[in-house]
Amino acid sequence: MTRGTLRSWGRYPYHPQILHHCHWQSDIARRLDELSVFKAGVLAQGNGLSYGDSCLAASDQLVHMRALDRFIRADWELGLLVAEAGVTLAEVLALSVPNGWFLPVTPGTKHVTLGGALANDVHGKNHHVRGTFGCHVSRFGLVRSDRAPILCSRDTHPELFAATIGGLGLTGIVTWVELQLIPIRSNLIDATYFRFQALSDFFSLYRELDAHHEYTVAWIDCLAKGRRTGRGIFMAGDHAPHGKLEVPSRLEKRVPITPPISFVNHASLRLFNLVYYYGHRVKTTKKSVAYDRFFYPLDDLLDWNRLYGRRGLQQFQCVVPDSSAEAAIGDLLANIAATGTGSFLAVLKRCGDIASPGLLSFPMPGVSLALDFPHSDKLARDLLPRLDAIVRAAGGRLYPAKDAHMSANDFRTSYPAYEQVEKLRDPAINSRFWKRVAQT
Ligand SMILES: Cc1cc2nc3c(=O)[nH]c(=O)nc-3n(C[C@H](O)[C@H](O)[C@H](O)COP(=O)(O)OP(=O)(O)OC[C@H]3O[C@@H](n4cnc5c(N)ncnc54)[C@H](O)[C@@H]3O)c2cc1C
CATH class of the missing domain: 3.30.465.10 (Uridine Diphospho-n-acetylenolpyruvylglucosamine Reductase; domain 3)
Incomplete structure (x- = not known):
């Protein structure tokens, strides 16, 4: 058992968790039995990389699975x-x-x-x-x-x-x-980067490029306003046909301490966004990059969530259906830019129509927007409710893996299969998220 201050990736909400370790598959049934004294319900933990409270146990007792690594x-x-x-x-x-x-x-x-x-x-x-x-x-x-x-x-x-x-x-x-x-056939991704000037360009680019590339995503300047709203860099990539099959090695650094206040503020964001946007000097750049650089740029800086300070961060990730996507994403970005807050990494991605076998899967055919905010009372009181209202009106939904604020009503409306999951829930298992959105 590890007592401690373990939190979710967003470090908000604050409910320190106690870890109960399992080393063998045969340990798990016994662990569940022992922990059944915690009536509120325990929960499995992977690596704690979910942002909000879906990876926090209702009883604050987690069954840590990382040692089952064979x-x-x-x-x-x-x-x-x-x-x-x-x-x-x-x-x-x-x-x-x-x-x-x-x-x-x-x-x-x-x-x-x-x-x-x-x-x-x-x-x-x-x-x-x-x-x-x-x-x-x-x-x-x-x-x-x-x-x-x-x-x-x-x-x-x-x-x-x-x-x-x-x-x-x-x-x-x-x-x-x-x-x-x-x-x-290679550890490289052939990537093309397109700098675009407005949100409408993102929609034209994905319509043109999604059919031709395995990977597409866009970084957005979340502070850009007016006719520049939604400007960014669109990235398209494919596994290169030739190259080495080696695992790329990269130097990982770690944020050693949690500062008392967030390093992510209007000034640092503005500077980063300008440098990143204009760093792509020409409209189109092509390069072959190791898969690690293409998929996992954030993994270079371990514990980067600490940069958001002691109050932590909230990620807002929604998906809105195609029919309302352009207007809704424009509205979301305009509201965000007006507050002058957001994150270095704000991501737009088109989700396709391949159905998941899962009952509560998040994606739907449409466009997903994801970005982080330093947690504050003002964020919870003013901005998030406004963003939620736009998503609700557009017929979209929020991603439970990132969430720490969704209302029970929004969850139940946008994930109608939740009742089937509740019927099949293990009686010894429950999370803080589930209690908040499905059981109140
Ligand atoms: C930098 C960053 C980037 C991310 N990018 C994306 C992205 O592009 N797309 C995306 O979809 N998500 C993304 N995420 C979210 C992340 O992929 C998910 O939250 C993922 O589920 C975390 O996995 P984990 O192993 O850390 O599990 P945890 O966060 O510890 O747990 C997540 C859930 O899995 C359950 N769980 C874990 N192990 C087991 C088990 N053995 N049996 C049953 N249940 C289990 C937990 O109970 C919990 O409900 C990102 C997160 C970070 C920090």
Whole structure:
């Protein structure tokens, strides 16, 4: 057991968690049994890289899964991998890249675990081509407090298969995952960067480029106003056809302390955004970059969340349907720019129409906007409710993996399958997020 001040990635809300370690798959049922004294409900923890309170246990007692980090089977002919749920995506890549295989879907950090990626049904820059992480999981093992361990697939326990993918860790503890990888011939990504001047250009670019590229995403200058609203850099990439199959090595630095106040403020943001935007001097730049640089720029600076100071940060990530996307995203960005706040990394991404097998999966065909804000009472009182109202009116929804403020009403309206997940929830498991949005 580790007592401490462990928090979610956003460091808000503040509910320090106690960690109970598991080292073997056979430990888990016993742990769940022992921890059943905490009636509010325990929760599995992967690597704690969810921002808000969906990775915080209702009882503040977490079953830490990171030590379940063994590979079980790999078929390098078929690219099929079976590994324990505490294995991280970085560990998968270290093994699979030299064998010519890559993750089918990856989020913006490689330090998440397989269990965490499954429970949030994470998406990446290729959602328009591959859907979510859960689309590539064929089977997994599940331990619950009320039955013997089971194997779940589309055919075996299909209801628990669907409820667990994107099921926020509520339906049991995933012990291992079987994942289909994609073939690669190089560790490089052939990337093209397009500097664009306004939000309407983003919509034209994705309409033109999504059909031709595996990966597309845009960085947005969240402070730009007026006719410059939504200006940014659109990135399109594909696995290079030739190159080495080596795992790139990069020097990682760490933020050593948490400053009392946020380093992310209007002045630092303005400077960063100007340098980044005009740093792309010509309208179109092409280069081949190591996959690490393309997918995981934030992993260079470990513990960067500390830069937001002791009060922490909140990430706002929404997706709005295609029919209302341009107007709604324009409205969101105008409201954000008017406050002069936001983050160095503000991201726009078109989500495609590949349906996830998961019941509570976040993406829908439309456009997703994600950015961080230093937490403050004013943010919670003024800006977030305004942004929520725009998303609600547009028929969109917020991402539970990032959320610390969504109302119960918005959650229930935008995730109508929540009642099915509640019926299949393990009675010994519950999170602070779930209590807040599904049980009040
Ligand atoms: C820098 C950064 C970039 C990110 N980029 C993206 C992105 O591009 N796309 C995206 O979708 N997400 C993104 N995320 C969010 C992140 O991918 C998810 O929150 C992910 O689920 C975190 O995984 P984790 O292993 O840290 O799990 P945790 O955060 O510890 O837990 C997440 C959920 O998984 C459950 N869980 C963990 N392990 C198990 C298990 N073995 N069995 C059952 N349930 C389990 C937990 O109970 C919890 O509900 C990003 C996060 C960061 C910090």
